[in-house]
Amino acid sequence: MVRCRNSLVAIFNFFVFLLSIPILFSGIWLSLHGSTQCERFLDMPMIALGAVLMVVAIAGVVGSCCRVTWLLWFYLCAMFLLFVIVVCFTIFAFLVTNKGSGETIPGKAYKEYRLGDYSEWLQKRMNDNHHWKSIRSCLYDDKFCNRLELFSDIYRNASAFSKKDLNSLESGCCKPSNDCNFTYVSPTTWNKTSGPYKNPDCNTWDNDKEKLCYDCQACKAGFIDNLKTSWKVVAIVNIIFIVALMIVYAMACCAARNN
Incomplete structure (x- = not known):
């Protein structure tokens, strides 16, 4: 059962690591080749997001597979911070987009x-x-x-x-x-x-x-009206992500406790 939990955490974070690679390199590409301010608008956020996801995913994979307790604790702290940020942004997005229409x-x-x-x-x-x-x-x-x-x-x-x-x-x-x-x-x-x-x-x-x-x-x-539509879609996706994050976080807590 313990190995199963550790394996699930490792598998999830392996996919997160794979996801972080195109995000990171897309940000680098925009930074180097973006010809306008609009094209370079997302370069630094994408680089930061890709780098953070990569580091957190590596910590999750190594910590769960090799049973390195301190890495799992680092992973749990990072996941908790990510959870708080996503929840706050989702609530904020709903609050600022619930008013106004054409x-x-x-x-x-x-x-x-x-x-x-x-x-x-x-x-x-x-x-x-x-x-x-x-x-x-x-x-x-x-x-x-x-x-x-x-x-x-x-x-x-x-x-x-x-x-x-x-x-x-x-x-x-x-x-x-x-x-x-x-x-x-x-x-x-x-x-x-x-x-x-x-x-x-x-x-x-x-x-x-x-x-x-x-x-x-x-x-x-x-x-703003165009932005509202985009933010609402992101907020709905975030709710799904929050549920998945809670499940993985619970498994990671079990893996850290068992270690």
């Missing part, structure tokens, strides 16, 4: 997004100029607004464009807000009407392809 506009297939509808923590992050400048750079580098121009022949007027099901980033960053009442020319070209405008985004809008509505509050809201 606003349905009558007669439009797409939704409008308002920054004030989302959690205050996310609003503060988006309104931080230094933070938003990095995000804006990534959004522009992706050129997703340019892809809308490919449909110019299909969406020749505002009525046809209103039937386009835009995602949150396209709706918030690539077109002006619906309450600006601008004159439609193409998906990313709109002629301004006479103001004044109640919505400050109307003044921010620019037909320049490098500007558009990338500095609009709606664009920040669209980014």
